[in-house]
C-alpha cells in the first residue's frame with residue numbers, strides 16, 4: 344500500500360527565520376552542542392591514535408564506495424546464506440511497499456522500531472500506520488519526539504531541541520505520571536511503558552550502522568539496549584540500510600568503532616554493539632524467526648556517479664557536524680524540513696529529496712568546522728559549493744532570486760576592483776572609516792545598509808582595523 348501523501352514542504356528560509364528568532368531554542372541547542380563538543384575534545388585528547396584511525400577509516404570507505412557493486416553482491420549472498428531475505432529497493436516507495444507486504448504477511452499489528460534515519464528518510468511510520476499498524480519508537484529520544492508528533496531534530500539526539508522540563512511536562516500530559524524533570528525518573532517512566540510494548544510486538548524494524556560483506560553481518564550500535572530488543576524479541580525483524588553502509592571485512596570494523604562514538608557522543612564506545620547475522624537457528628532459544636534486509640538506493644547511485652558528491656557516501660551519521668555548525672546551532676534541525684539536517688543534511692538532502700531541498704546547500708557559512716570534526720574527513724564545504732554551482736547552473740540568472748542577482752553583481756564589481764590594488768586599498772580605508780562609528784570593542788554589532796542582515800540575528804563582525812603600523816626594525 345502506498346504511503347499517505349506527505350504534507351507540502353515548508354520553505355527553508357521561512358522555517359529558518361522562525362528557528363533563529365526562538366531564543367529559547369538557541370539556548371537549548373548551545374547548551375547541548377557545547378557539552379558535546381567538550382566531550383569530543385576530551386576524547387580526542389585522551390586517544391593519541393584518533394587521527395590515524397580517521398585516516399584508516401576514510402581509506403576503507405574510499406575502497407568500499409569505489410567497489411560498491413561488488414561488495415553489495417557479496418553482502419547479499421552472505422546474508423542469504425545466513426538465512427535472511429534481501430530486498431533491494433530503488434526508492435522510498437519500493438522500500439515502504441516491501442516492508443508493508445512483509446508486515447501483512449506476518450499479520451503484524453504492533454511494530455517496535457529502533458533508531459533509524461533511513462526509515463525516517465522513507466517516511467515509514469505514516470505508511471505503517473496507514474496500513475493499520477501501531478508503531479512505537481523505542482529509542483528514548485525518538486519516543487519523545489513521537490509523543491510530540493514531531494520529526495527528530497538531530498540525527499543522533501532526536502530531542503535535542505527540548506529541555507528536561509519540556510520532557511517532564513510531555514510525560515505528565517501524555518503518560519499521566521506526576522510532573523518531574525529528573526532525567527532518571529523520566530527514563531524509568533519511558534522504560535516502564537516500553538517494556539510491555541516490546542513484549543507484545545510482532546514486528547521489529549531497525550536501521551544498520553555497518554554491513555560486513557565478508558560475513559553477512561549487520562552491526563547495530565546503540566546506548567539503550569532497545570536496538571537489541573527490537574531485533575530479537577518480535578517474530579519478524581526487518582533491517583533497513585542505505586547501500587553505502589557496506590564495509591568489506593570484519594577486521595575493518597574496529598577502525599570505525601574507535602572513532603564513531605568518540606566523535607558522535609563523546610564516548611569511548613557505545614554501550615551496545617550488536618552483531619546480527621541472521622534469524623533464529625535450529626536449537627536457539629531466541630531471536631526472530633524471519634529476518635529481512637532492505638537495501639535502499641533512493642538517489643545514492645546518482646551520488647556515486649558524481650565524482651564530487653560520492654564522498655558524501657562515506658558518512659557514518661555520527662552527527663558531529665551538526666553540533667559544530669554555526670547555522671544548525673542557530674536554527675535547529677526542524678528548520679531544514681528534512682530528516683537529515685545540518686551540514687550532512689545540506690549535502691545529501693538535495694540528492695535524496697530533489698528540488699524540495701535545493702536551498703539547503705546555501706545554509707552554510709563555509710567555515711569548514713564540519714570538515715574538521717568529521718571522523719572520515721568528508722570535505723563538506725567543497726560539496727556544498729558544488730551543489731550551489733549545480734543549482735545556479737540549473738536556471739538562467741534572470742530566474743535567480745533578487746538577493747542572488749545582487750550578490751553576483753557585487754562579486755563582479757569586487758573582482759573588477761581587486762585588479763587595481765591601489766583603488767581597493769583606498770576604498771577599504773574609506774569603508775573602514777565610515778564603519779568606525781558603528782564599532783564597539785573592535786566589533787560591529789550592527790551593520791548599516793545592505794550589510795544589516797549579517798548582524799540582524801546577534802552575529803557580530805570584526806570592525807575594520809586601524810592601519811597596522813610597521814614595528815620598528817621591520818624591513
Ligand code: SF4
Nearest residue numbers: 658659661662664717
Ligand atoms: S558528515 Fe562526517 S561529521 Fe557529519 S554526520 Fe557524517 S560522518 Fe559525522
